[in-house]
Amino acid sequence: MKKINIEDFRIKSQVSIKDLPTTLDLGVNKKKTERELRTVSEELADIQNTMYAHGKYAVLMCIQGMDTAGKDSLIREVFKEFNVRGIVAHSFKKPTDIELKHDYLWRHYIALPARGKFGIFNRTHYENVLVTRVHPEYLMYENMPDINSVDDVDEAFWERRFEEINNFEKHIADNGTIIFKFFLNVSKDEQKNRLLRRLEKPSKHWKFSADDLDERKLWDQYQSCYEEVLNKSSKPHAPWFNIPADDKPTARYLVAKILYDTLKTYTDIKEPELPAEEKANIGLYKQELENE
Secondary structure, three states: OOOOOHHHOEOOOOOOHHHOOOOOOOOOOHHHHHHHHHHHHHHHHHHHHHHHHHOOOEEEEEEEEOOOOOHHHHHHHHOOOOOHHHEEEEEOOOOOHHHHOOOOOHHHHOOOOOOOOEEEEEOOHHHHHOHHHHOHHHHHHHOOOOOOOHHHOOHHHHHHHHHHHHHHHHHHHHOOEEEEEEEEEOOHHHHHHHHHHHHHOHHHHHHOOHHHHHHHOOHHHHHHHHHHHHHHHOEOOEOEEEEEOOOHHHHHHHHHHHHHHHHOOOOOOOOOOOOHHHHHOHHHHHHHHHOO
């Protein structure tokens, strides 16, 4: 299998989204890729168990991508070895009435993982500079001061949103949350193929919506917005990674590999030891149990 250097996928400088790859040849077949994923996932699960016991860090994994990019199945396959007590996933849909009564980051704040846990945001706070950028009329539901019409939404508004998002991530990173942001980069041709498969297979019909075709017509606008997201919000403490996503097994392996290769560098994450007095009496405790 091709050796993976995770730095090849990290967004570290200004990029043009059309130059970012949507495919990667790992040099092995699908079965081998899936076996390698299982191995890395098991190693990740070991780290998760240790992190849960350690209780000083949280992990936040943010997943963004166009429709059909493979977000749901990636979560299922990468984390299937995890102990459920240490992981929680949130899929952010259209804001509810209660959520709209708060600022746009509120629902993400209250969903953040506790220390010791992995949190997954399937679609994220970046929807607020992606979907609402393409559809600024949605902002009217937020009932914000000084925003009375789409005409009030200017470039300064979006710059402020990026600043708020960057500050949000810096705050949680400074307080022990390890942040990963993955852009599942699927090509327009592959999206077409996946939408066709949803229509051709009755078991996949539930995944299809006519709105998917309307959004597909806005592909170029979304790509432009994603490019701005990558360029304005990939930071050392909260990096974006471009994940070639035209092949789902490859994308899953890359995400797992990036998580593992990063987290294993946190050498301070260790199981806590028993207090000295209890540790000294382990023999007595064993004897008490054996003599029952």
